[in-house]
Amino acid sequence: MTLTPTPDAAASVLAWHDVSVSIGRTAILDRLTLAVPAGGLLTLVGPSGCGKTTLLSIAAGLLKPGAGRVETRARRIALMFQDSRLLPWRRARDNAAFGLRCQGMPRRQRLDAAQRLLESLGLAPEDGDKFPHQLSGGMRQRVALARALAIEPDLLLLDEPFNALDSVLRRDLQDLVRQTVTARGVAAVFVTHDLTEAIRVCDRLVVMAGPPGRVAFSTGFAQPADARDDAAVLAGLQALWREPAVAEALGATPGRRRVTA
Amino acid sequence: MTMATTAWIGRVTAAFLWRGWAVLVSLCLLAALWQVGHEVYGGLVLPSPMDTLRALGALVAEGVALPAALETARDALMGFGLAAVAGVLIGAAAGLSVTVGRLLEPLVRFFLGVPAIAWVVLALIWFAGSGLAAVFTVVVTTLPVVIIGAMQGARTLDGEVLDMARAFRAPLGVRIVDIYVPHILSYVFPALATAMGLSWKLAVMAEVLGGTAGIGEGLSLARVNIDTADAMAWILLALIMLLSLEGLVMDPLRRRLEPWRATRGQAARERRS
Incomplete structure (x- = not known):
């Protein structure tokens, strides 16, 4: 090449x-x-x-x-880290919606958007209800990616995001x-x-x-x-x-x- | 009702019955051992479970038990409530500010080291006759426990998660509700559960020594009359109250607040599935 x-x-x-x-x-x-x-x-x-x-x-x-x-x-700049940095006490869907919450989007709307995004990134519909400890490392990084993409960034920064994965x-x-x-x-x-x-x-x-x-x-x-x-x-x-x-x-x-x- | 809901209700009921069954079995075991003790040592040392229940029934019928129980509950809960509110605020401040933490930590360790019985004696001298001795004892003894829990919580806040929040431009309100409160609460809650159990015992102790109204007063009367059945009945009453408070308030609260924690059983179930 x-x-x-x-x-x-x-x-x-x-x-x-x-x-x-x-x-x-x-x-x-x-x-x-x-x-x-x-x-x-x-x-x-x-x-x-x-x-x-x-x-x-x-x-x-x-x-x-x-x-x-x-x-x-x-x-809008979104940052994705080496480790997922999800909030352990929030479900996957709430985690994915975190950036939208910071922008003040109403709850119903941001959770729907987050759920759609999670499913488009390869998570099963019921995974949205799970807490981070119930997800595998790869799924957690998908949630983190969803969280970054949810705010529709025009610049996405990824810091060795898949280091910990096989x-x-x-x-x-x-x-x-x-x-x-x-x-x-x-x-x-x-x-x-x-x-x-x-x-x-x-x-x-x-x-x-x-x-x-x-x-x-x-x-x-x-x-x-x-x-x-x-x-x-x-x-x-x-x-x-x-x-x-x-x-x-x-x-x-x-x-x-x-x-x- | 959908299939899923029906299945869920079935599972919850089964779990409840199973837990109830386990509790019942262990209670029966305890009663059996108790009965054996009674038959070996006689009624003066250890009244039989049935005698104790009868004594409790009599205390309730005479209208003595309920006011005493309410009095003890008031002492314990008032002290616990004050310690909880003050402890969480002070502890969080001490955990977030290095200066406050440095100043406070030796004091907290010091107060934690003072024997509870010493506080009872001091409280009786300082608050003689005002009825506040029990509340005071509960507050000073449980406050350090709550402070340490809250301090640990605030200290162990994950800097990386806070950075993540900063990268998403999280407003202060979101950071408080989504990060500070859940994290600190996860440390404070076990401390609060400990403080709750402690407060009950301390209130009874202060009442016994101070002769103020409550379950403790009943206990010291039973001692004077060498009425072991009455003494056991009062103990049973205190236990029932504490256990129902834990079972009806603290446990449901814990289940509601901390579903995100992986318990050992839960983790095993998930590995299997």
Whole structure:
């Protein structure tokens, strides 16, 4: 699969400009600049501690950068976390409706919307009545995804959302996210440390190095994401590992490459 | 009525009967042991269950039991109510603010360490004749229990869940109703149940020592008259009241408040299904 190193699109829905963040004396991000194109899914891949999550926290307004600024044209931003972060004392349907409740939508209306969304994401109708402890890990992440989608965001931020799941479930949910992004035309940033996952879902891929976090490599793919099969993903993986910047950022030493060309 | 509703009613009734049956069996076992004790040691040491019930019947018929029970209930519930309201507010504040928590924790530990009987003695000196000794004892002894529960609840609030709420721009009202209250309540409720049981025992104790009206007064009279059957009857009365309060108020409340908790039985059922 061919990489297409197109320049960043002019119309961006979200952009970090010269963003720096440090915790104590440790620099997490050092003057990082990155733009997220409007529409489509951008994946951020990088080793642990390179500031991927920090970037999302800044975009979601949970964290103020020490220097630099973040610009967004998105009116509604939804964030999905590594763990589902559902409220254990609320049923799946109420959890999915949480964002709508925060917007002040009447109860009947928001619960109906949440139930429809849960069913469209592959939960059985009766699952809406269950409490989080009665759901499996994959189902909990589906509820969390429903909670994020319910507010009809124009920017969806996903922070390693499927880390805790086994590989089969992961693929299911990757496809689900991919379909959702295509169907709704929402812009999304998907953070992961798994290059394969990144290639499977992305329209545009950014490899980060660090700490302190910086952009090491950025690319698009000639083949649209929805048409990529496993062979295409593997080819993409090989093409990416051939890039010295990627190999360096993701920590592969020349003799120990997991995929060799 | 749909099939599902009928099935549900059937299940609930079966569960109720099964529980009632288990209670009945264990009560009969206790009565049997009690009877054995009576036959070994004689009526002065341990009156038979039937004698005790007869004594209780007589106390009720004489019109002594009911006013005494109401008096004890008033002492216990008033003290419990005051401790619950004050304890939850103080404990939540102590859990949310590090400064208040630091200042309060040693005090709470200190008060928790003072023997309940010492409070009774002090209360009798301070509130002699005013009838408030029992209420005071209940309040000072149960307050630390409730405070610690509420403090633990407020302290263990999940920062990640609060971040999630922030990411969704949750207004303060939603955060209070959907996050703070359910979480703190899950810690406070067991503390409240403990405090409720304690308050009953403390009220009776204060009444025995202070000679003020209530079940405790009946008990101390029975002691003076060396009437063991009466003493057992009063104990039975206190027990019946406490257990029915727990069974009719606290348990249904718990079931209503905490269906989201995975109990061991529930988890096993779900694994099977």
